Amino acid sequence: MTATRRADVELAVESALAAVAPEADFATLDRKGNLREQLDIDSMDFLNFVVGVHRALGVDVPERDYAKLATFDACVEYLLAATVSSART
């Protein structure tokens, strides 16, 4: 895993979150805190976030895995693993 890849995934997550929560301040966001609570994201926002991630990284997050995307860091780790897995197959 390269630093570049991690940076790309973090940027994709930030961009997708910014699209649904334009007022989000990522400098102060608690990356281990609950995203939905911090950014007041509802189920439609979350779907749009997942779609945004899909468009940026090509990762199709199944609905059963939504709970694994609870925090910013968790999103990054999940998507890093998914992109690595995707690259191998």
Add this chain to the structure above:
Amino acid sequence: MGEFRMPSLGADMEAGKLVEWKVAPGDAVQRGQVVALVETEKGVVEVEVWESGVVGELLVEPGTKVPVGTLLATLAGPASVAAPQPPAAAAPVPAASHVLASPAAKQLAREHGVDLASVKGSGPHGVVTRDDVLRAVGQEPPRAPAPPSAPVLAAPAPPAAPPVGGFDAAAMRRAIAATMARSKREIPHYYLSADIDLTRARAWLDAENARRSVTERLLFASVLLRASALAIREVPEINGFFVDEIFRPSQAVHVGVAISLRQGGLVAPAIHDVDRKSVADVQAALLDLVARARAGRLRSSEMSDPTITVTNLGDQGVDAVFGVIYRPQVALVGFGRVAERPWASEGMLGVRAVVTATLAADHRVSDGHRGAVYLRAIDRLLQKPEEL
């Protein structure tokens, strides 16, 4: 010669500021085309024109605030236009017997000897209202009750690029307070609630989403909207407008959706014809509507058309919503969170996915019995989600 007037974009709207013309004299316009931006104390809305033709004279300068009903521009009808553009979809000139008009308008027209075919309707889909007839005979209609239109609770002020004027939270809050206070004052609300077992609906939704790509996944909100719209067929008296002391049922089911704005406040624009859309189509319309509401790009038809409103606060974790009806509508449906709860059925206790559905309805039009029938119809529809 057609007329384009300052529309009513809310039951309590008295005036609006013309912000920008999107057309110029001589431009050909199609029915439904956005021709202007109008700002009220509640926000900026894209205003459509309701007949095709060619723009004549623009009578109001941008930046000017004028009362509802003020003539903003003239419009030459397609029949009188010899324009090089492809002919606009011919707007048939209705025979008098086919003019859509409210009963009160028809009665008033008879009293004054007014030919309804000569009156431009300002109601939904061009329906001629009592106020339209009053204007036709040179009388200023009373400000209240307003013609059917009213779901604006707050400004659709965009977070990214405020079109004009920015976002005035205080004005928006005043508008919400005024609208809701009047509703509570004038409408004799009654409230009902029912717990609905969503186990089958959840299983169906899970299976649907498992086979759909992420961009086509469905939300529970779309399923609930669709069921709410279909149930109206069994209890039509909760769908329509109470105007001029008369209930005017609506054949169309345009569901106003309460949308919270990220900067605060909310709007309740319409998804049109929800009873005739698939769940997937309802979802597509919902996603589009929410995006445009939050970007300040709602259209006047979406603001004036809702015939009933649905609010869903499930994502905020509340169990139930007891809402205030948006005048001149006569009912508001609410949904709380979908949660696993203990559920007794046929002598057995199990755990089911359950939602509490609520109905706030207008006692001038319906009573608790009919409201209960409506909630029961929603329940029954949700037990066969594959048929929604």
